[in-house]
Amino acid sequence: MLYRESGQFKTSYAADQQLFPILQDRVAVLALLAFALVGVPLVATDYWFTAILMPFLVFSLATLGLNILTGYAGQLSLGTAAFMAVGAVAAYNFQLRVPGIPILVSFVLGGLSAAAVGVLFGLPSLRIKGFYLAVATLAAQFFIPWLLVKVSWFSNYSSSGVITAQPMVIAGFAFDTPVRKYLLVLVIVAVMALAAKNMVRSRVGRAWMAVRDMDVAASVIGIRIMQTKLIAFAVSSFYCGVAGALYAFAYLGSVEPDGFNLDLSFRILFMVIIGGVGSILGSFLGAAFITLLPILLEVILTDVTAMTGISLPPGFISMAQLVVFGALIIFFLIVEPHGLARLWQIGKEKLRLWPFPH
Amino acid sequence: MQPWKRTLIGLVAGLAAAASTVPASAQQAGTQFIGITGYRVGPYGANGAAFFGGFTDYLAMINERDGGVNGVKLSWEECETEYNNAKGVECYERLKTKSATGPTAIHPMSTGITYAILDKAVTDKIPLITLGYGRTDATDGRVFPWVFPILSNYWDAATGIVKFIGEKEGGAANLKGKKIVLLYHDSAYGKEPHPVLEAEAKKLGFDLKMIPVPHPGNEQQSQWLQIRQYQPNWVILWGWGVMSATALQTAQKVGFPRDKMVGNWWAGSEIDTVAAGPAATGYYAASLNLAGKGFPVVKDIEDKVYAKGKGGDAKLIGTVLWNRGVGAAMITVEAVRKAQEKYGKKPVSGEQVRWGIENLKLDAGRMKALGFNTMLPPLEVSCQDHGGSGQVRFQQWTGTEWKSASDWMKGDSALVRKMIEESAAKYAAEKGIKPGCAS
Numbered sequence: 001m002l003y004r005e006s007g008q009f010k011t012s013y014a015a016d017q018q019l020f021p022i023l024q025d026r027v028a029v030l031a032l033l034a035f036a037l038v039g040v041p042l043v044a045t046d047y048w049f050t051a052i053l054m055p056f057l058v059f060s061l062a063t064l065g066l067n068i069l070t071g072y073a074g075q076l077s078l079g080t081a082a083f084m085a086v087g088a089v090a091a092y093n094f095q096l097r098v099p100g101i102p103i104l105v106s107f108v109l110g111g112l113s114a115a116a117v118g119v120l121f122g123l124p125s126l127r128i129k130g131f132y133l134a135v136a137t138l139a140a141q142f143f144i145p146w147l148l149v150k151v152s153w154f155s156n157y158s159s160s161g162v163i164t165a166q167p168m169v170i171a172g173f174a175f176d177t178p179v180r181k182y183l184l185v186l187v188i189v190a191v192m193a194l195a196a197k198n199m200v201r202s203r204v205g206r207a208w209m210a211v212r213d214m215d216v217a218a219s220v221i222g223i224r225i226m227q228t229k230l231i232a233f234a235v236s237s238f239y240c241g242v243a244g245a246l247y248a249f250a251y252l253g254s255v256e257p258d259g260f261n262l263d264l265s266f267r268i269l270f271m272v273i274i275g276g277v278g279s280i281l282g283s284f285l286g287a288a289f290i291t292l293l294p295i296l297l298e299v300i301l302t303d304v305t306a307m308t309g310i311s312l313p314p315g316f317i318s319m320a321q322l323v324v325f326g327a328l329i330i331f332f333l334i335v336e337p338h339g340l341a342r343l344w345q346i347g348k349e350k351l352r353l354w355p356f357p358h
Numbered sequence: 359m360q361p362w363k364r365t366l367i368g369l370v371a372g373l374a375a376a377a378s379t380v381p382a383s384a385q386q387a388g389t390q391f392i393g394i395t396g397y398r399v400g401p402y403g404a405n406g407a408a409f410f411g412g413f414t415d416y417l418a419m420i421n422e423r424d425g426g427v428n429g430v431k432l433s434w435e436e437c438e439t440e441y442n443n444a445k446g447v448e449c450y451e452r453l454k455t456k457s458a459t460g461p462t463a464i465h466p467m468s469t470g471i472t473y474a475i476l477d478k479a480v481t482d483k484i485p486l487i488t489l490g491y492g493r494t495d496a497t498d499g500r501v502f503p504w505v506f507p508i509l510s511n512y513w514d515a516a517t518g519i520v521k522f523i524g525e526k527e528g529g530a531a532n533l534k535g536k537k538i539v540l541l542y543h544d545s546a547y548g549k550e551p552h553p554v555l556e557a558e559a560k561k562l563g564f565d566l567k568m569i570p571v572p573h574p575g576n577e578q579q580s581q582w583l584q585i586r587q588y589q590p591n592w593v594i595l596w597g598w599g600v601m602s603a604t605a606l607q608t609a610q611k612v613g614f615p616r617d618k619m620v621g622n623w624w625a626g627s628e629i630d631t632v633a634a635g636p637a638a639t640g641y642y643a644a645s646l647n648l649a650g651k652g653f654p655v656v657k658d659i660e661d662k663v664y665a666k667g668k669g670g671d672a673k674l675i676g677t678v679l680w681n682r683g684v685g686a687a688m689i690t691v692e693a694v695r696k697a698q699e700k701y702g703k704k705p706v707s708g709e710q711v712r713w714g715i716e717n718l719k720l721d722a723g724r725m726k727a728l729g730f731n732t733m734l735p736p737l738e739v740s741c742q743d744h745g746g747s748g749q750v751r752f753q754q755w756t757g758t759e760w761k762s763a764s765d766w767m768k769g770d771s772a773l774v775r776k777m778i779e780e781s782a783a784k785y786a787a788e789k790g791i792k793p794g795c796a797s
Contacts, residue, residue, distance in 0.1 A: 050478070051451035055444055096788075149546055156788070161546040162473050162493075164789065252447065253477040256470055256546050259443050295448055298438065313670070315398030315407065318438035322399065 003351040019197060036186055041179050049178035054251045055291050057182075057189045058243055063271040063283040064196055065239025070269070071278035072200055073232035074212025075125050076133055079118075079140035080240050080268045085260035086144060087114040087241025088248035089154050092163045096156060103168045107188070107245045114241025115234040117144070122233030126226055129215075141262050148257040155257075162256045165249040181250045188246065192239060197280050199235070208232050209278075274332065276341025285340040293328065297321045389433040390426070390694055390705045392417065393453030393461025395471065400440035402599070404629055405679055409467060410436065411670040412683025415659050418669070420691055422662040427694050428703045433457075439471060446471030447478075454482060460708040463487050463506075463690050463715065469547060472505075479504050484708040485693075485715055489686050490515075490623055490646045494550065498782035499716065499744040500793040506715050506744045508689055508737070509646045513777060515622045516551035516594075517769025518750040519644055520558050522620060523592050525764075534563035539585055541605060542596035544570035551596060551622075557773060575601025578608045585614065592618050595643075597625035603633035610637035620644065620752070627678040631755045639757040644750045647685050648733045649760040651676035655684060655729030678753075678760060685734050692728075693718055716741055735766040741795035748774070 003024050010016040020026045044053065066080050091110030094101055121140040125133050148154050149161040156163070168175040168184065175184045199205050207228045210218035219225050248255045267290060275286020301317045336343045350357065394413065397406035417432050426432055435456060437449035446466060453461040463485040466472045472492035479486050480503075487506045488496070494513050496505035510518070523538065524530035540555060542548035552568065559566035567588055569581050575597065582605075585593065593614065595605050602625040609616060617640035621630070626643025634641075651657075656676060663669045674680045697706040697714030706714070720728075720737040739746035748771050752764040786793050 045455070047451045047455055051448040055448075146544070149544075149549065161549065164473075164477075164785070166788075252443065252474045254473040255443075256473055258545055259470055259474075263442075291444075294445075299452075302435075315403070315438070318399045318440070321438075 003348070003354075005352075019194075019201075033190060036190075037183065041183065046178045049182045050251075052292060052295065053182055054178075054185060056287055057185045058247045058251050059268065059271060059291050060284045060287040061189050061192060061246065062240050062243035062268050063275065063287045064193060064280065065236045065243060066268050067272050067275075067278065067280070067283045068196060068200070068208075068239065069232050069236035070272055071276075071282075072205060072212065073208035073229065073236075075122070075229060075232060076130060077137040077236070078134050078262070078265050078269065079121055079137040079144075081260040081262070081264035082140045082144035083114045083118055083237040083240035084244025084247060084264070085148060085257055086117045086237075087111055087244030088165075088255055088260075089148055089163060089257075090114065090241070091245035092165060092248065093154065093156075095166045103166075103170055103249070107242055107249075110245040111238040111241040114244065115238040118233045118237025118240070119230050122230055122237075125229050125233065138262075141265055145257040145260055161258075162254055163248065164254045165252075168249055175250075185246055185250050188242070192242065193280060193284075196239070200280070204228075204231060212278075270329075274329065274339055276339030279339065279341035281344065282339050282341030285344065289332075289340060294321055294325050297324055387458075388705065389431045389457075390462060391457035391459060392432060392434040392690065393450075393456060393464060394434055394436040395439050395446055395449040395453065395464055395466055396436045397439045397441045397467070399438065400442070402441045405627070406441070406467065407671065408627075408629075408674045408677055408679035409683040409686070411674050412680035412685075413465070413687045415663055415669050415680075416655070416684045416687035417691070418663045419655075419659045422666070422668075423658060427691060428698055430694075430698070430703060430705055432691070439468070441468050441470075443468075443470045443474045447474050450475045450478065454484065457705075459705045460484055462706075462708070463693065463711055465489065465686050465690075466492070476505065482708070483712070485712040487686065487689065487715070489682065489689075495778050495781035495785060497743060497745045497778050498793075499741045500795055501782040501786045501791055502744065503741075504712060506739065506746075508715075508739065508745065509735070509747050510750050511745060511748075511774075511778075512550040512622070513554040513774040514745070514748045514769050514771070515644050515750055516554045517558060517771075517774055518767060519594055519620050519622065519769075520555070520562070521767060521769050522642070522644070522752050522764060523594075524562070527591075530562060535565070536592070537565045537567070537588060537590040539588065539590040539593045540566065540568045540596060541581060541585070541593055542568065542570055543575060543598045543601055544572050545598075547598060547624075548596050551594075554774065554777060555594075557777070558770065561770075561773070571597075571601055571605070573601075574599060576604050578604055582608045582612045582614070586612050592620065595619055595621040595625050597621060597630070600633075601625075602630035603638075606631070606634035606641060607637045616640040617642065617754075623678075623750075626753065626760075628760070629679070631760075636757065638755045641755045642752050642763060643755070643760075645678060645753050645760070646734075646750065647678070647682050648751065648762055649676060649678040649681055649753065653681075653729060653731050653733050655688075655733075656681075658729060659684070681733060685730070688728060688730065688734075689715075689718070689737075692720060715739055716744075718746065732766075 005022045008023055020029060062080060062084060069075050069077050087110040090113035091106040094106040094109050121137055124136040128136055155161045175181050207223045210223055211225060211228050215225055271286035271290045274289050276282025298317060298321045301320055305312055394410060396410035397403060417434055421432055437453055439446040439449050461484060465487050469491050472486060472488050485504050485506060487508055489508055490510055492507055494511040496502040496507050497511055524533050527533060555566055569584055571578055571581055595602060597605055602621060606616060609619060619641050621643035623644050623646050626645055631638035664672055693711050693714035694706055696718055697710040701710045716739055718739045722736050725734060725736060735747045735749040737746045749766040749768050751766050753760040754763040
């Protein structure tokens with residue numbers, strides 16, 4: 001009833017090709033952005049900013065990066081965390097060694113460094129595919145954190161390889177409180193998500209999808225496989241690199257190379273799979289599911305036990321939380337193997353017919 | 359809509375409602391709330407279960423035996439971090455808001471989580487106590503007012519081990535020309551002792567060879583082949599997790615005597631030696647605390663807590679890590695007691711607890727009065743020295759238990775102090791901190 005596009009006529013190509021062709025979608029997205037920019041800072045507490053919203057946004061960006069590579073270009077990668085590490089360490093070093101460099105430029109340069117490394121480790125993708133490529137990107141995952149610990153120049157000779165992010169100041173304005181950090185990260189993530197949404201509809205994005213669906217056919221119709229795959233690696237690693245820089249500068253403050261381990265790469269891959277392979281929205285849904293649901297479950301279980309006064313052995317809640325979380329993952333994958341984004345799409349289609357379904 | 363979907367949606371909505379309506383602070387007012395960022399599941403769950411088991415058992419015992427600290431009852435909540443940095447931050451933020459006085463002091467028990475909350479703790483005014491891990495240079499309290507690497511740090515351990523080896527060789531002078539191998543976990547943790555051991559090698563004239571073991575370290579044939587070719591007099595084992603047990607077993611295979619191997623304290627718990635089986639017999643390890651049940655405080659915990667069925671896993675009592683947890687809880691409780699001396703007998707805030715830790719003085723007499731006897735070294739914290747002791751003690755594995763093999767001893771504290779101050783000054787310059795002591 002409410003969500004119906006009848007009566008919305010397109011009179012120009014521009015109107016037909018816009019990002020959100022349905023008026024209700026446009027309104028909803030703008031309302032959501034306005035709420036995130038204005039509403040959330042008014043109501044949320046520091047706990048929400050630092051423990052929930054910040055990791056959600058940072059992981060959304062990393063998931064978006066991996067989704068471009070895996071979901072759109074079809075190249076399976078297990079090196080996400082390593083590319084994040086490159087972004088974080090590069091941004092830190094640009095801040096440290098180039099006097100007076102603006103922080104946003106450092107983030108961009110961090111992303112570009114990650115992109116360069118990503119292209120390097122993407123070279124094997126020209127020869128190997130699928131699971132074998134995943135194993136090749138695993139090399140990045142083991143090599144890069146090792147190198148960052150081994151060469152202590154990267155961490156400015158810290159004895160344990162830990163980097164401590166510099167304060168974020170843009171044009172004299174310090175982003176030092178949780179609210180300010182949140183707003184900065186939100187703006188960066190929103191701009192990059194918009195760019196990604198546009199990119200996947202462009203010639204490059206369509207080339208990625210052609211390569212993903214069948215690379216032989218793609219090359220027959222004139223798509224350069226090498227260029228397309230390497231662009232996918234570069235763009236994906238750029239996103240991961242910026243996410244890594246934000247992870248260090250806005251979220252944690254101090255990071256150790258060991259924090260960017262295989263575990264993190266897997267988590268981000270799971271976010272892509274749960275959220276929806278080849279979907280921008282799915283990246284956000286997947287990140288929300290994997291980072292927020294365990295916290296929600298634990299808070300609920302803790303409160304329920306506190307209210308009912310049952311005394312449980314220590315560690316029981318955490319175990320129970322893992323069991324429930326695992327069960328939910330399996331449940332969602334059975335109900336909708338194409339991820340949460342697909343569920344959302346089905347929901348939207350149903351909404352169009354509501355309240356009179358066939 | 360199918361019925362199961364309706365049920366599911368109802369369930370999710372119900373859970374969300376439950377989560378939002380429950381008050382954030384379920385703590386009783388008027389108690390000293392202690393927030394615990396612990397881990398009992400995940401890859402290091404076994405270590406965490408022992409440490410945090412001892413920690414909460416001691417707190418429970420204080421409530422049962424003394425009715426709290428000067429009449430102020432203790433309350434606590436444990437949040438599971440799974441040894442994961444992101445979850446550690448979430449736990450820290452959650453515990454921070456649970457009580458008007460904050461979480462008292464946080465024991466992260468993970469170097470990664472320590473680093474992740476280091477900056478936040480300064481702004482939130484919450485002291486961090488890092489017992490034998492974390493940032494070594496935080497010992498300089500003029501640069502790190504909120505971090506307390508109480509007891510000893512990695513550099514104290516490394517120089518202490520060198521001194522212990524020197525004693526076994528009949529004096530430090532005899533170390534000249536000896537060969538020592540550092541077999542280390544190839545990570546930030548394993549690299550910590552490098553600078554200080556290199557300095558010691560130069561100073562005392564022994565040959566040092568450093569051999570990395572890649573994580574997780576369950577395959578060490580090639581490393582031990584190198585060690586056999588090099589024929590060292592001693593091997594220092596800087597291990598973590600499965601690596602320590604594998605090193606002991608491989609040493610037995612290649613015929614290297616285990617009583618010429620010294621581990622640091624993260625390679626010296628029952629979890630490591632029991633896993634290695636008979637191969638571990640004779641192995642030495644540095645320790646922050648003694649193991650065993652022969653201390654009055656352990657008996658008090660058994661009588662007041664376990665006898666009433668309130669304790670955790672009774673099998674853990676008296677193990678190295680469990681005793682360390684008891685010691686860590688005692689330091690927290692004593693800091694609260696000290697803060698109460700100055701600020702009154704009511705729940706004290708993070709800022710007040712910080713003052714309490716910085717002025718904490720536990721001499722041998724006080725340790726005895728607390729029932730700890732020689733389990734921990736005497737402790738005197740000051741603004742200059744946030745470690746407070748710098749002493750380590752060596753234990754030897756007899757095949758069934760850890761037995762004390764030395765008295766409390768200090769490594770090369772002058773060398774360590776100099777390196778700490780250099781490193782802290784560099785950090786201060788990088789972050790724009792003006793070092794100084796709060797009044």
